Amino acid sequence: MAHSIDNGAMAAANPKLGTIFTKLVRELKYQTPQHDDTRPALEAAMLEYAASSGAPYESEYAQRYFDVGLTLACAYYPSHPFAVKLHIAIYSWLAIYIDDDEPGTDELAGFQERFHRGEPQPSALLARFAEVLQDMSKYFEPLVTNFIVLSTLQFVNATLLERRGEFLNLQHCREASGWxxxxxxxxxxxxxYAYFIFPREQCPDIGMYMQGIPDMMIYINYANDILSFHKETLAGETDNYINTRAVCEQREPLAVLETCVSETIAANSRVVRLLRTRSDPVYARKWNEFFNGYILFHVTARRYKLHVYPGLAHEGVNERDEFKDQMASEQPVGLLQCA
Known part of the structure; x- marks a missing residue:
């Protein structure tokens, strides 16, 4: 993982990227989310949980992950029941910490086997993460819970894979374009994170949204990859999704970026049209909250350095208390593979 370069000259806007980013935001019909500020109450509940959890949260390093879990829940799921929002916030905090915790690789390697057998985990971090997965059924339909748990276990496997020498030595090629x-x-x-949009209490009918999950996943992945590209380019990163796909497709990264913008816009449009056909408007409203909150999260976070593109700046966002703490620091934001 490359480090960002805080260089004023290098951080200047790239006109080509500015055009691409503006197209994404404009054609998605992004609208600034307006909802109640639940951050203080959620933070208090998270701190109460953290204090008794044994999981790391007090150091400056750990606090970054705690904060991003908190902000994720506030931005993406504003109208969720408080208990659900808290559960997602805790899940995100622990998962993002695990994602960056390379010293914990040996302990993480046995996480899934211990989880399947119901055996104790070797650290408080992994023990709490296992408990969070086991408690998902309190908030999501049983089948949906299974999808969430399986997705999370795949994340653990991918995290371990990305630390393996075999992965680090891969030579990307056209013959592996699906990789x-x-x-x-x-x-x-x-x-x-797509299934998190629809908690059982508010969205009990999985048939209302299930067909849209694949396109929601495209949106979640690609919107993050697009809006991360500026800061990753500044950092000299070439192992991100855009560059890897460019090598596999034998195209220029900017051309792939433009393709991803079109694919993101199309995926969102399909989700919107699908959910508008449903008899209960709550499903469409939940998606609308998420996709707008996702963009807001990225364009207002200092980590992404998108402030150099005035067209993306959100007028009045500095006065929004809910995101004040996030904007004041260089926190890692986005989903788990946003760094």
């Missing part, structure tokens, strides 16, 4: 999406779907946990 970038294969690993992205597992490392980024898009399926779990």
């Amino acid at each position: 970038p999406d294969y690993i992205r779907d597992r490392s980024g946990v898009p399926e779990a």
Whole structure:
């Protein structure tokens, strides 16, 4: 994982990227989310949980992951019942910590086997993560819970794979053009976060939204990859999705980026049209909240350095208390593979 370069000159806007980003936001018909500020109450509940969990949260390093879990839940799922939002926030905090915790690789390697057997985990971090997965059925329909757990276990596997020498030494090629999406779907946990949009209490009929999950996953993956591309380019990263796909397709990265924009817009349009056919408007409203909150999260987070593109700046966002703390620091934001 490359480090961002905080260089004023290098951080200047790239006109080509600006055009691409503006097209994404404009054609998605992005609208600034307006909802109640639940961050203070959610943060208090998370802190109460963290204090008794034994999981790391007090160090500056750990606090970054705690904060992103909190902000994710506020931004993406604003109208969820409080208990569901808290559960997603805790899940995100623990998962993102695990994603970056390379010293914990040996302990993580046995996580799935212990989870399947119901055996104790070797650390408080992994023990709490296992408990969070086991408690998913409190908030989501049983079949949906299974999808969320399976998606999460795939994330654990992908995290371990990405630390293996075999993965690091891969030579990307045209003959393996399906590989970038294969690993992205597992490392980024898009399926779990798509299902999180529809808690059982508010969205009991899985038939209302199930067919839209594949396109929601495309949106979750690609919108993040697009809006991460500026800061990744500044950092000199070439192992991200856009560049890997470009190598496999023997195309220029900017051309792939433009293709991803079109695919993201098309995926969102299909989801919107699908959910508008449903008799209960709550499903369409839930998606609308998520897709707008997802964009807001990225364009207002300093980590992505998108402030250099005025067309993406959200007027008045600095006055929104809910995101004040997030904007004040260089926190890792987005889903699990956004860094």
